[in-house]
Amino acid sequence: MLSWIRPPAKTMATSRNILRFTEAMRLVYGPFDDLSEDAARAWIAPENPGAGGHRGRYLWTDSFGVVNFITLFKETSSPIYLTFAKQLVKTVHDVLGKTRDGTARLPGATKEEPLKGGLRIGKIHATGSDCDGQYHHYLTLWMFALNRLSLATGEKEWNQLAVQLAKAIHPHFVGHKNGHATKMVWKKSVDLQTTLVPREGHLDAVTGFAVYRLLQRTAEHLHGPGTLSSEIAHYRALMGRESANSDPLDLGMGLWICHFFRDEDWARTLESQSLEIARTLLNHEHGILGRDAAHRLAFREFGMCLGLECFGTDGEFKKGAEAVVDFWQGYLEDSEDEDLRPITLVMYAAALIPGAFRDGYLGRG
Known part of the structure; x- marks a missing residue:
């Protein structure tokens, strides 16, 4: 195991991050957390606001939506979030x-x-x-x-x-x-x-x-x-x-996949390449943190942050991922790109609290 890698933390997220996480999800799926259990069982994922795409559904965004609802269930111990996850699945199957x-x-x-x-x-x-x-x-x-x-x-x-x-x-x-x-x-x-x-x-x-x-x-x-x-x-x-490349989303999703089988040779190879590139991307002088927001895509960078968090990176990587998330915090609600807004918000939530994207978070099975 490389010196900057640690096993994923099992501690619960901070209340501040849970609030941010929930608000991002509300901006995509509406005020779901105001509903009763009976109303949640009849909830249909809205078209507007919604995941974007055709009839309000977009498969990548809603995939994150389902996993994020599961994370909310684990972080809050409230079973109503599992109801929302199930209802979102049913809506996706009915539309897509x-x-x-x-x-x-x-x-x-x-x-x-x-x-x-x-x-x-x-x-x-x-x-x-x-x-x-x-x-x-x-x-x-x-x-x-x-x-x-x-x-x-x-x-x-x-x-x-x-x-x-x-x-x-x-x-x-x-x-x-x-x-x-x-x-x-x-x-x-x-x-x-x-x-x-x-x-x-x-x-x-x-x-x-x-x-x-x-x-x-x-x-x-x-x-x-x-x-x-x-x-x-x-x-x-x-x-x-x-092989790893410098696209932040590809890099992050590669690390995310690797972390489920981190002890296998293919995962070690891809992980090593990815972390070296991530070191360059997170360099404060020459990396993405020094670029203007107009030349960056938030959701792709959130993918990188998710992968780094799931893999359990520490030190410079953790600080860099946190700096990326903090940078985009002020841009989320005022984004002019309506098409990208839903995917950006659900991936922001997952970057804040990877939760159910992490191996072992829900037990083995």
């Missing part, structure tokens, strides 16, 4: 698990197996260069959110849904030849039949490898033997080309 007009489930899905058609990204536009479709890295993040909900509630059905989604989307994103995995693609059409971006996502293979193992581990703990062995083997065969 259906066609854009909301009249039918995505191809392959049924009432009994609602995620067999995958989940839409939630892009505003149906066509064009930034059109709706399905992203592998968004789908694996949603699987993780469902998995954390199972661990938080002890209810197996959420992880079963994650496994269902994992098995459904895998053959569409992973190419095969003679029974061997050969490549991955980054973006598919809404119906998963057309490849929209044929290149491989930077961390898609390693993220699939890690998240599918987490799903399988929980499956074995809560609802019988796991069923993802072949998919995990495919991802493992495609790993080895990953």
Whole structure:
């Protein structure tokens, strides 16, 4: 273990950070914490304010939303936040698990197996260069959110849904030849039949490898033997080309994935590269902290902070991550970019209190 790494802290967050965390979530999901338990059970995640995207839903933002609600449950011991997490999941499945007009489930899905058609990204536009479709890295993040909900509630059905989604989307994103995995693609059409971006996502293979193992581990703990062995083997065969880069979000999400399997060789390699780059990015003279806000993207930097916190960095890294979060504090509510505001707010909350993004925070399973 490197000298600047320590195990993740298990202490509860400060009340000041909980207030900031909750307010950020309110700005995205409305005044949810004013509701009674009965009202929470009928709560539908709003379109406005909302996660952005099509009909108020955006899969990356809502993935953070679910995990953040679970964090609020653990930090406050109030079960109402688990109710909000469940209701948000149901809303996402009802919107992004259906066609854009909301009249039918995505191809392959049924009432009994609602995620067999995958989940839409939630892009505003149906066509064009930034059109709706399905992203592998968004789908694996949603699987993780469902998995954390199972661990938080002890209810197996959420992880079963994650496994269902994992098995459904895998053959569409992973190419095969003679029974061997050969490549991955980054973006598919809404119906998963057309490849929209044929290149491989930077961390898609390693993220699939890690998240599918987490799903399988929980499956074995809560609802019988796991069923993802072949998919995990495919991802493992495609790993080895990953390397850290200077994009703060990529760097942070790479560290986040590594921290679940920090003792494995692939994680040690990616972690070492990532921390060296993070040292440069957090340099007060030449790094991002010396740049004007107009030339930075807050949510990408919050991703880096989340990864550093989950990995358990100390010293200069912890101070640097705290400085990044503090820098953006005054910009959050007055952001002029309405499209990025929801994703920025939920990732700000997670950077403040990583909570359920951390390994071991909800126990093992």
